[in-house]
Amino acid sequence: MKSRTVELAVGLFVILFAAALFLLAMRVSGLTGSTMGDSYTLTAKFDNISGLKERAKVTIGGVKVGQVKHISFDPMSNKAVVMLAMDKQLTTFNPAQLKKVEQYALEDLKYSDEYTQADAAQQKVMQKQLVDNMTHITTIDQDAYIKVATNGIIGEKYLKIEPGGAFTYIAQNGNFPDTQTQGTVEIEDLVNKFITSNSSKAEPSSESTAPAPTDKQDTAVFAE
Numbered sequence: 001m002k003s004r005t006v007e008l009a010v011g012l013f014v015i016l017f018a019a020a021l022f023l024l025a026m027r028v029s030g031l032t033g034s035t036m037g038d039s040y041t042l043t044a045k046f047d048n049i050s051g052l053k054e055r056a057k058v059t060i061g062g063v064k065v066g067q068v069k070h071i072s073f074d075p076m077s078n079k080a081v082v083m084l085a086m087d088k089q090l091t092t093f094n095p096a097q098l099k100k101v102e103q104y105a106l107e108d109l110k111y112s113d114e115y116t117q118a119d120a121a122q123q124k125v126m127q128k129q130l131v132d133n134m135t136h137i138t139t140i141d142q143d144a145y146i147k148v149a150t151n152g153i154i155g156e157k158y159l160k161i162e163p164g165g166a167f168t169y170i171a172q173n174g175n176f177p178d179t180q181t182q183g184t185v186e187i188e189d190l191v192n193k194f195i196t197s198n199s200s201k202a203e204p205s206s207e208s209t210a211p212a213p214t215d216k217q218d219t220a221v222f223a224e
Contacts, residue, residue: 010218038088041069042138044146044159044176045079048183051157052148058084058159060140065090080183084159091139092172102134105167122191144170147182157184 049071058066066086067189093101109115109130114121143164148157170176 024174030156039066039085040088040138040172042066042084042086042140042170042172042174042176044082044181045074045077045083045178046148046181046183047079047080049082049148049157050184051150052082052184053157056156056158058086058161060091060161060163063090065161070218074152079178082159086138088172093137093139098134098137101137101167101169102131105130108167127183133171134169136172138172138174140170141166142168142187143178143180145180145182148184 009111019123052071054068054071055145056068057064058068064087069085070083072077072083073079106127109126115126118126140161141168142166144166145162147160147162148155149160
């Protein structure tokens with residue numbers, strides 16, 4: 001009876017262990033279901049996204065705010081095109097917040113050269129255009145940086161958004177500026193750069209100078 005109890009306990013442990021491994025694999029691979037409600041898309045282009053997979057998480061400040069929806073390739077720019085599904089509740093302003101953002105943006109607009117050089121009628125048009133453009137903005141500003149990051153040293157790849165400080169924001173269904181993206185950093189490239197840099201420093205100079213004759217040698221030549 002005791003032996004049967006031990007066998008049942010071992011079998012139950014093996015089943016629970018296998019289930020835990022399965023759930024962990026699903027979580028790491030990004031195949032678990034998304035809990036996002038209302039969402040919109042953003043697009044970013046990268047030079048290299050090696051290791052990044054669809055359904056990988058997108059974070060801001062360590063909080064998941066979206067996931068990779070689709071990955072494609074642009075033959076014109078030779079870059080990977082990544083489409084993100086962003087959680088609308090977490091990455092858009094509520095009405096009160098939007099009102100404050102509009103005030104900050106209008107104040108910032110008044111200090112621009114284009115605004116100060118315009119007449120009163122043109123300034124009103126610029127103000128209206130700015131407010132209208134903020135109807136469908138996100139909380140991600142134009143200076144924000146998006147890069148491929150890694151959980152730990154050899155963990156899963158994901159996208160990390162680092163906010164900037166601009167008062168202009170990326171619109172929903174818009175694009176990250178190409179200058180604000182950073183792809184996967186390959187360890188092999190870093191090692192090669194390190195080796196190349198050290199080898200170039202250690203390489204001796206190819207120029208050699210002949211030893212100058214001594215006074216003793218000159219005296220011996222004239223003596224002959």
